[in-house]
Amino acid sequence: MDSIAARDELAPAPTVGALFGGFLTLGLTGFGGVLPLARRLIVEDRRWLSAAEFTELLGLCQFLPGGNIINLSVAIGLRFRGVAGALAALIGLIAAPTAIVILLGLVYERFSGDAHVRHAFAGLAAAAAGLLIAMAVRIALPIRGNAAAIAIAALCFVGIAVLRLPLLPTMATLAALSIGVTWLTTRRGPR
Amino acid sequence: MSAVLLSLAAIFAELSLLAFGGGNTILPEMQRQVVDVHHWMDGRDFSAMYALAQAAPGPNMMIVTLVGWHVAGWPGAIATSLATFGPSSVLTALVTRVWQRFKDRPWRRIVQAGLVPITVGLVASSAALIARTADGDWTLAAITAAGAATMLTTRIHPLWVLAAGALAGLAGFGQP
Numbered sequence: 404m405d406s407i408a409a410r411d412e413l414a415p416a417p418t419v420g421a422l423f424g425g426f427l428t429l430g431l432t433g434f435g436g437v438l439p440l441a442r443r444l445i446v447e448d449r450r451w452l453s454a455a456e457f458t459e460l461l462g463l464c465q466f467l468p469g470g471n472i473i474n475l476s477v478a479i480g481l482r483f484r485g486v487a488g489a490l491a492a493l494i495g496l497i498a499a500p501t502a503i504v505i506l507l508g509l510v511y512e513r514f515s516g517d518a519h520v521r522h523a524f525a526g527l528a529a530a531a532a533g534l535l536i537a538m539a540v541r542i543a544l545p546i547r548g549n550a551a552a553i554a555i556a557a558l559c560f561v562g563i564a565v566l567r568l569p570l571l572p573t574m575a576t577l578a579a580l581s582i583g584v585t586w587l588t589t590r591r592g593p594r
Numbered sequence: 595m596s597a598v599l600l601s602l603a604a605i606f607a608e609l610s611l612l613a614f615g616g617g618n619t620i621l622p623e624m625q626r627q628v629v630d631v632h633h634w635m636d637g638r639d640f641s642a643m644y645a646l647a648q649a650a651p652g653p654n655m656m657i658v659t660l661v662g663w664h665v666a667g668w669p670g671a672i673a674t675s676l677a678t679f680g681p682s683s684v685l686t687a688l689v690t691r692v693w694q695r696f697k698d699r700p701w702r703r704i705v706q707a708g709l710v711p712i713t714v715g716l717v718a719s720s721a722a723l724i725a726r727t728a729d730g731d732w733t734l735a736a737i738t739a740a741g742a743a744t745m746l747t748t749r750i751h752p753l754w755v756l757a758a759g760a761l762a763g764l765a766g767f768g769q770p
């Protein structure tokens with residue numbers, strides 16, 4: 404009964420063109436994070452996925468390396484239209500942002516000799532650094548009170564930001580350590 | 595030229611598969627490779643490109659395209675885009691087919707929870723490195739601090755914070 408109701412509420416599977424168009428819209432309108440917009444477009448407006456399906460696919464995309472929204476475009480495209488759908492969704496998502504960042508890059512290189520432009524870009528870069536600091540604080544909040552997690556995050560910071568060690572060996576070592584510690588504490592802790 | 599493209603492709607393919615926690619975790623390694631190891635640009639250029647990518651719409655990984663374009667023009671942009679978006683996308687496509695089988699297994703949750711502190715350390719590293727190169731003097735550092743405080747205490751859209759930063763910079767407080 405439930406599944407019939409859910410199916411009735413969903414739209415028919417999107418075509419390759421619709422996937423491209425949907426993700427093109429997301430790429431063009433998603434300023435400062437595409438994910439909230441993606442949910443609204445995919446679940447509420449186009450009704451390609453139910454809220455539960457969206458959350459499950461997002462879980463997969465957050466588990467794997469790569470940008471969450473990039474992975475999501477591939478997973479959704481693949482689900483409905485196979486490889487062609489995945490390519491259409493991914494290319495749709497990055498086409499417009501690619502053109503726009505290169506345009507901004509051209510402006511930066513063309514006018515970086517001009518003092519006003521240089522000052523504006525310096526202020527822009529300083530503000531962007533502020534956004535990143537705020538994001539770092541937000542991401543760190545959930546591990547407060549967890550001494551082992553804080554210690555591993557601190558080790559990672561020292562290795563990468565202070566000692567400037569290469570990412571691959573640093574991450575392999577710390578991830579093994581961190582997953583081991585998580586495993587031990589989950590085993591010991593109450594279920 | 596093709597040697598540069600190959601280097602770009604190799605660097606960004608590795609970053610693609612190490613980007614657990616999204617694009618902001620790989621900035622330190624990207625900066626280390628393109629600034630410290632290969633000297634394709636200086637730290638200020640890298641911070642400016644990060645800022646430009648943030649000011650554009652779309653995924654927060656568009657800096658990779660901009661870095662490739664700066665180093666080797668359109669072929670560079672295509673090389674870094676394919677290398678960054680290709681491997682992780684192929685992995686996603688492959689794992690999608692088996693995800694049902696292991697999404698509820700305990701080890702999947704343990705691995706994911708274990709990666710969280712690494713993501714925290716990497717994003718904090720990104721913030722420290724980007725801020726260090728972006729904040730050449732105390733006025734720019736003040737813009738960074740004000741931007742971070744605004745984002746943490748209000749629900750204002752990030753684009754307004756970027757615009758305010760650019761305007762404050764344009765006013766040229768204390769800059770040479």
